[in-house]
Amino acid sequence: MIRIEFYTKNWALLKSIEIESQYVPKAGELIDGGPLLEMPEDEVHNFFVTKVIYETTKTGIIPVVTCRQWLQGSRQEELESRGWLPNTTGYVIHDDEH
Secondary structure (H helix, E strand, O other): OEEEEEEOOOOOEEEEEEEOOOOOOOOOOEEEOHHHHOOOOOOOOEEEEEEEEEEEEOOEEEEEEEEEEOOOOOHHHHHHHOOOOOOOOOOOOOHHHO
16 A cells, blocks of 8 residues: 655645555656546646655554656656755755645
């Protein structure tokens, strides 16, 4: 079981969904959320995984995947700003800021 939290480009929560999956997306990967979210065709369906946190429960550990709507951005710059790649820009966003 994993939980995926889908956010708009402005960080408004669209939906939080729990699904069965053997695969946990990694930061920097893209998820096509359109079918799962039942989004209209003219909406942006791609979501950029910004972080994965493992939540502890009484029955085990659940991966919580946070992702944000994504349209033609620089994944390298985004990963650098979040500390997943060596930073070449000098600007860093910390997890507690989002």
